[in-house]
Amino acid sequence: MAKFCANCGxxxxxxxxxxxxxxxxAGAAQVQPTAPQPQQFxQPQQFxQPQQFxQPQMPPVYAGNGAVREGIxxxxxxxxxxxxxxxxxxxxxxxxxxxxxxFLVPLPLVGFLIYSLVSDSIEVPQALxxxxxxxxxxxxFAVVSFLRERAKNTYEAVxxxxxxxxxxxxxxxDSREMTTEYxxxxxxxxxxxxxxxxxxxxxxxxxxxLSVGDRFxxxxxxxxxxxxxxxxxxxxxxCVSCGTQNPTExxxxxxxxxxxxx
Numbered sequence: 001m002a003k004f005c006a007n008c009g010x011x012x013x014x015x016x017x018x019x020x021x022x023x024x025x026a027g028a029a030q031v032q033p034t035a036p037q038p039q040q041f042x043q044p045q046q047f048x049q050p051q052q053f054x055q056p057q058m059p060p061v062y063a064g065n066g067a068v069r070e071g072i073x074x075x076x077x078x079x080x081x082x083x084x085x086x087x088x089x090x091x092x093x094x095x096x097x098x099x100x101x102x103f104l105v106p107l108p109l110v111g112f113l114i115y116s117l118v119s120d121s122i123e124v125p126q127a128l129x130x131x132x133x134x135x136x137x138x139x140x141f142a143v144v145s146f147l148r149e150r151a152k153n154t155y156e157a158v159x160x161x162x163x164x165x166x167x168x169x170x171x172x173x174d175s176r177e178m179t180t181e182y183x184x185x186x187x188x189x190x191x192x193x194x195x196x197x198x199x200x201x202x203x204x205x206x207x208x209x210l211s212v213g214d215r216f217x218x219x220x221x222x223x224x225x226x227x228x229x230x231x232x233x234x235x236x237x238x239c240v241s242c243g244t245q246n247p248t249e250x251x252x253x254x255x256x257x258x259x260x261x262x
Contacts, residue, residue: 073231073248077217078261081227089241089258090221101142108134154221157186157194159214162207169199182207186216209238227261237261 003012007024018025080086112131116122122130162184168176180200184207187193196206206226210216215229222240231237236245237260239253246254253260 073237073262075230075232077227077229080259080261081219083259085258086240089256093223093241101138105135105138105142108138154217154219155188156215156217157188159184159186159210159212159216160193161185162210162212164207184210186210203243205238209235231262 003014004010005012005019005022005024008019008022010019010021012019109128109131112122112127112134113124116124116127162182164180164182166178167181169179169181170176182198182200182204184196184198185193186196198204198207205224209226210228217227217229219225219227219240224238224240224243226238228234231248234248237248237250238245239256239258240261241258242253242256244253244255246260250260251262252258
């Protein structure tokens, strides 16, 4: 660092003991600090653009209106209840049921009459009487079943409780048999409670397909009448026409190819 005279400010070398300008002793000289060197300019780091947030890929699903996509159904009731293929199948089933009833009702009368003609154990008037009574019972049963089905209405409900118990059921007027009774208690949207009672040996649909807390619709016009609101938790999807159980990912019945309620 350079020295300067403390008296007059003249510059001094290291070997000079007296100022050549004013004669002042060099020991009184002040050391002038060296001016600080400017710091080298550093290029700022390049600004990195933040990575754009990407939405996670959600699994595709089936739409409630029947649009086919891969996956499981979205929650909601399907509008396929009015699908032309389903309506045509229901009409065909009803026609087949009427044809079957038309053959079944006169069958006892015809059978007794034929038996009386080939056998001497019963006279023709008795055959007509016995066969006519049984045929009339069949006809009454068919009419009552038809009227009951017509009287049923579609309703929406929530499952409140389910239970199963061993009980006796009348087999005929003289005997009864031990069976299992399956009861599903539901509450409709208008606050009414209904009991769906099913028995061992018959179709156990409500008890096996529905669970406590499930929201569903009852469609009396279908062979399988129950439709879950949230089908993503359904064990399977049932064809409304033939009752076949299908995977929840399926769009059509694997047996009859009808659209499923999705």
